Amino acid sequence: MATIGLSMIVKNGGEGLRSCFRSVCSLVDQIVIADTGSTDDTVEIAREFGALVVPCPWTDHYAEARNVALAPISTDWVLVLDADEELPAEATRMIPTLRDCSEHIGGYTVTFRNYFKDRITGMLGSLSRENKDSNERAKGALSHAEHSNCRLFRRHPQIYFTGRIHEGVESQILAAGFEYRDSDINVLHFGYLAEESRFAAKQEYYYTITKLAVEEAPNNPHLWLQMGMSEIRARRDVERALECFEMALKLDLGCHDARVLIGVVHQGKRRYEPAIQSFSGLPDDGDLGITKTRALGDLMLAAERFAEAHVMYGRALTLLLSDKANGLLALKTEIESKLGYTEVLLGLAEAGLQRLRTAIEADPTIAANYDRFIKACVVADDGACAADAAEEALKHHASEAAYVRAAALRLSLQQSRVARQIAVTGLLHFPNSDMLQRVHASSA
Structure with missing residues (x-):
């Protein structure tokens, strides 16, 4: 049977390194670590698992460091991981089959499951799905999104990494006369769950490289x-970021991620027409189709083009209800809520309010859905409905502003006693709130 080695570059990865090693120790025949200057217990942990640790001065070049970790590997195949990654159990059962493959195959792409703290996000054209994984390190994640690249490949002198950042071996596999294929292997990536301060420092460093x-x-x-x-993550410079995205699109008209990000920048600056133009260039199906119709709905709504917004949200909901959109409950309820809100704005109050209620019942944890429901009740001139919804929202989203809103709505209905009770309860949680003090005084 062909042998396999684990190759890694690490700096201060001790926090997750044991989990990474344990996920592959029954699979690999050799472990090589290129340490780029760790000051924690990374080296000690690596040696506990029998790893060869190679000191590697950092040169701001990821491919160079990867190749330092690759050089001592003597196995037939190489698996490349980082300290904030690990393999699920099913992957360790699949890899032995793959490595005894046709001699024409030089490598396999693997799917990275990236975990996020947010419920609705995405990366590289993929929307995040609700996280139901039982992995201990993923417990704090509300969603995950996926991307792929080649991290399992033959050990061959002509196969090595290229690229200062976002490095890869795919071009070298082809140049060496091999091909690479997709696999069903997942790699679990926990890097986006890092503390905010660590994540910010990492983004500043990525900016330089x-x-x-x-x-x-x-x-x-x-x-x-x-x-x-x-530019956005490290410098908060959205206009410079826009120039970069436009250059990416100029170089590759099929770069849909650039279209999305151009649209996002214009949308954030309330430049609706160029944002609409950018999102309109996306495909009509899959995750990008959902991204397109959702964004166009939001833009039409902001531009008070309510009928067009209604059409776009309807298309987004149709895509979300398809079999290919599993794991997108939070996004589905958001679109259902927005569709209901536009129906109220179009004068279809009964149908719209019912749709808004349905969205909340499906997932009462999304605060924005309550906000839309309350605004819709006000638009429909149903103050009692708005007040009831505001109090219901407090059961799930008890913020200072939510207490102020609920009390103020009761005051608008001349229900001073109820408003005072809400304000008193709010002050128990937010005793220094000037707004709640004022509402309490007004209800006396």
Whole structure:
């Protein structure tokens, strides 16, 4: 049977390193770690698992470090992981079959399951799905999204990493006369669950390296895309980010991620027409179709083009109800709620309010759905409905503003005693709230 080695670059990865090693220790025949300057217990943990640790001075070049970790590998195949990643049990059962494959296959792509703290997010054209995984490190994640690249490949002198950042071996596999294929292997990635301060520091560092990479390869649309994302994450410079996204699209008209991000920037600046134009260039199906119709619905609503918004939200909901949209309950209820809100704005109050109630019943944890329901009740001139909904929202979203809103709505109905009770309860949770103090005084 063909042998397999684990190759990694690590710096201060001790927090997750044991979990990573345990997920693969029954599978691999060799472990090589290129340590780029750890000051924690990374090296000690690596040696506990029998790893060869190779000191690797950091040169702001990921491919160079990857290749340092690759050089001592003597097995037939190589698996590449990071300290914030691990393999699920099913992957360790699948890899032995893959590595005894046809001699024409030089590598396999694997699917990275990226865990997020947010319920509705996405990456690289994929929407995040509700997280139901039982993995201990994923317990704090509300959703996950997926992307793929080649992390399992033959050990061959002509197969090595290229690229200062977002490095890969795919081009070298093809240049060596092999092909690479997709696999059903998942790699679990927990990096996006890191503490905010650590994540921010990492983004600032990525900014520096990505800038160097763009200077070295100015015709690479993927690097321009990443540069734009770094401008936002590290520098909060959305106009400079827009220039980067536009350059990525200029270099590759099929770069749908660039279209999405161009639209997002214009939308954030309330430049509705260029945002509509950008989102309109996306495909009509799959996750990108959902992204397209959802965004166009939001833009039409903001521009007070309610009938068009209603059409777009209807198309988004149809896509979300398809079999391919499993795991998107939070997004489904959001679109259902927005569709109901536009129906109220179009004068279809009864149908719209019922749709808004349905969205809340399906998932009462989404605060924005309550907000839309309350606004819709006000639009429909049903103050009692708005007040009832505001109090119901307090059971799930008891913020200072929510207490103020609920009390103020009761005051508008001249229900001073109820308003005072709400204000008193709110002050127990937020005793220094000037707004609640004022509402309490008004209800006396």
